[in-house]
Amino acid sequence: MEASARGVQGRALPLLLVASPGDAPLEWLAELEDPRFSYRLETCGLEVVRDVYRYRPDLLVLGLRLRDPDSFEVLRRVREMSEELRIVAVDRAFRRAEALRALEGGADDVLWYGMPDGLAKAVILARLRRATPVTPPAQLIEDGWLRLDLAAREATVRGRFVPLTSLEFDVLHVLARNAGQVLSPEQLLRHAWRSRPDGDPSRVKYAVLRLRRAVTRATGAEAPVETVRGVGYRYVVPGPHTT
Template sequence: MQASAPGFGTRGRALPLLLVAVAPEAPLEWLAELDDPRFSYRLAHSGQEALRDLYRYQPDLLVLGLHVRDPGPWEVLQRVRDMTAELRVMVAARHFNGPDALRALDAGADDVVWPEMPEGLPKALLLARLRRATPVSPPDQLLEVGRLRLDLASREVGMGGQYVPLTPLEFDLLHFLARNAGQVLSPEQLLHHAWRSRPGGDAHKVKYAVLRLRRGIERATGEKAPIETVRGVGYRYVLPG
């Protein structure tokens, strides 16, 4: 089975993209059902490859096998949830294991699938999750603030003509700041909109995410990032001039 090449439309793709991370020595039998005109997919055979493809392709759904290694599934899942609370994650095992299923759901997975499920059910769950992946409407695809340009379809960032590589979380954080340029936003507001966190989330994580965002912009452009800290209040994207 060969992974299909990602198309363009939803987040810059024509079809929702499914990323499947499974160890090559422990394939999942139902993966043979993945050839489907309603979505595209990619295969990753290590945790490192999965994390790289998450950053590169911005998939709409991740299927994470519990036998994946380098790093293992629990570290991959933790790093995914550190980046985004939005991505749907299905954990897949060759055999049902109650403690592993509970651990996966507690760590942030949305579903658990295994071969003993009734025939056709794993794929039906995939399609149900992928239906939530909706295209960005053309009028809202671009946001330009001064020298900053955000393409919401491809989720790419440029500043002063320089490409700025960002993680999904950093992109969402910059998008919310730039969309409200000139306005001071509290850590709680950023936590709610960029992380989609429930009330009561840890606002301290915002400080470090803003720091990483600034460094990413400055490394790419060689200029000071236009994000200002307003002591005791929050953060502001500084308007040109």
Template sequence: MTATGRALPLLLVATPADAPPHVLTTLRDPRFTYRMVHTGQDALRDLYRYRPDLLLLSLRLRDPGPWDVLQRVREMTEDLRVMALDRTYRERTALRALEAGADDLLWLDVPLPFAKALILARLRRAMPADPAAQLLDDGVLRLDLLTREASLSGTFVPLTALEFDLLFALAFNAGQVLTPEQLLARAWRSRPGGDPTKVKHAVLRLRRSITHATGQDAPVETVRGVGYRYVPPRPARS
């Protein structure tokens, strides 16, 4: 566990035949929680659902291969830390992985303590030094990026990962109208050309979640023909 009590989420991508037992042993640790998938398509899907702090990507992956996955990951986000995994050191492959967007490499023939220490070191660099930088609090709405928890007027609001990211994008730009295209880029991390109609449905679900939990209207306004904005609610009078 981290100092905040949060186990660090990792996403491991490797084929069943190439699932590295060395790394699996490393990940059996209370400081980590991990999900394993076997294809590049599953990895790209679970980047949104699982929101890992670190992606462990086998360079033996097939259909799509690791280079296609790395390219797609870097098109979606520059923030996610990626550690490429290979059975042993191969200079040309290692250089190609770093040039394609990997941050680190881990060879599966290294001793277990070193593998665990390297993963922890990468995760420490992925975490913010100041937890306060991961907190948005306007006196009514409170969003904690470390715990992924939201509350409004002191009432906990259970949100899906997408609803949380959508609300954070709006609240971070309080009072500013964001177009569906801007929200796709900030909450979905989509490339240009994404379907803006899914923003409308996501906003409806977000409003429903807030109202169901708090009994209050959601502080998200629709600006017809333009987009959406977060309007900070007034604190309740004591």
């Protein structure tokens, strides 16, 4: 089966990102041919991380034998970008230590190649049914200083492209969508990470710090994200003469 991105354009179907080593059994890959979802197949760990950023898949099927980087490093990086993405880990056979490591690292399920026919696909379809929709309701935010293209997931400041990670983009999106309003760390966790509000608020602090640095590096201007001590963070639309 060749690497495929069927259904990515327009996302008429849920997108399944399959990260599988090159020696995966053909009968396993054949189970991923289904009219109910589209898929993209990658065999390199780095490409998997890039695809999560580019395509925002609805489900990641992560083989535990990847390289460059290995599967557990991929899992760590993907979880840094998104806590909402459903991840199903797959191994050649059930290995208790590897299964526990994957689940503790952020996987939602563990499958293996020797499972009874149809069971693996049933798990995948169940996870897809419960996946959180990732398509935002609006496609463009523009305020004269910042332009966020939500479809392309690109940020520009006064015409200058600002390279952001998926998480940094989501944090900026939530702040800009609520311009002038102070958002608590718990609110940002819930909407940018889409995680439980009892998550670690320190994640917000460092994500905002990285966001500010990315904007300054790309534009030479400070990001208009204010810290309101003891309360949270606020995006303030800069005036026309702000540099």
